[in-house]
Amino acid sequence: MEKTTVLECRNIEKKYKSKSNGEDLQILRGVNLNVNRSELISIVGSSGSGKSTLLHILGGLDRPNSGDVFWHGNSIYNHKPEKLADLRNRHIGFVFQFHHLLPEFTALENVMMPALIGGTGHSKASERAADLLDRFGLKERLEHRPTELSGGEQQRVSMARALMNNPSIILADEPTGNLDEKNTESILELLFELRETEGVSVVLITHENDIARRCDTVYSLHHGVLG
Numbered sequence: 376m377e378k379t380t381v382l383e384c385r386n387i388e389k390k391y392k393s394k395s396n397g398e399d400l401q402i403l404r405g406v407n408l409n410v411n412r413s414e415l416i417s418i419v420g421s422s423g424s425g426k427s428t429l430l431h432i433l434g435g436l437d438r439p440n441s442g443d444v445f446w447h448g449n450s451i452y453n454h455k456p457e458k459l460a461d462l463r464n465r466h467i468g469f470v471f472q473f474h475h476l477l478p479e480f481t482a483l484e485n486v487m488m489p490a491l492i493g494g495t496g497h498s499k500a501s502e503r504a505a506d507l508l509d510r511f512g513l514k515e516r517l518e519h520r521p522t523e524l525s526g527g528e529q530q531r532v533s534m535a536r537a538l539m540n541n542p543s544i545i546l547a548d549e550p551t552g553n554l555d556e557k558n559t560e561s562i563l564e565l566l567f568e569l570r571e572t573e574g575v576s577v578v579l580i581t582h583e584n585d586i587a588r589r590c591d592t593v594y595s596l597h598h599g600v601l602g
């Protein structure tokens with residue numbers, strides 16, 4: 376089958392100013408990456424090597440100093456901020472190690488949020504959110520707030536939220552970093568299943584080589600370059 380490139384980055388450079396002496400810290404030095412439809416990619420690298428920075432740039436959350444990111448061939452950083460926010464909300468699902476659920480909302484409301492922001496009506500959003508939570512084994516937890524959920528449950532809610540708008544790609548930053556083996560396995564199985572059933576692409580940052588090896592392609596970020 377022909378490969379369709381969903382997301383692509385070219386010659387990404389990223390520097391931060393050192394907080395201590397004001398000098399430039401060069402984090403990414405010309406990173407190139409192609410993410411194809413249904414592809415599972417993992418990125419490994421030592422702490423501080425720039426993995427999260429790269430993921431944020433890929434997802435339109437942080438602008439590179441130079442280089443470009445293309446969504447189906449169109450440069451995302453050329454978009455106006457509202458169009459970029461809309462692209463993120465519709466097509467990209469983010470999952471982080473710390474789930475970033477909104478504490479004052481229930482599991483159901485947290486999952487509904489991206490659809491409501493995208494203009495979906497309340498009852499349709501509620502129905503889909505409940506379906507997703509049911510699929511993730513959380514049928515009995517719809518009305519629980521994040522503090523009333525275990526770590527693994529919170530992460531599954533966060534996955535459901537990431538999937539709410541049927542994204543084409545999931546960008547996951549150590550999504551199993553603080554989970555036990557059983558919960559880690561269930562999150563990974565969900566990610567792998569989505570690729571099979573919905574052709575979703577996944578870029579997964581992980582510290583664990585065992586997890587990385589289960590992906591189609593493994594990249595290592597070292598001295599600002601992806602190899």
Ligand SMILES: Nc1ncnc2c1ncn2[C@@H]1O[C@H](COP(=O)(O)OP(=O)(O)OP(=O)(O)O)[C@@H](O)[C@H]1O
Binds near residue numbers: 393421422425426428
């Ligand atoms: N806003 C910022 N200002 C200055 N320096 C930053 C900023 N964000 C990140 N950095 C620095 O950039 C480097 C890369 O950070 P990043 O979070 O991308 O690394 P990482 O590979 O994801 O690390 P870890 O595996 O520990 O999560 C780090 O040295 C960090 O201190």
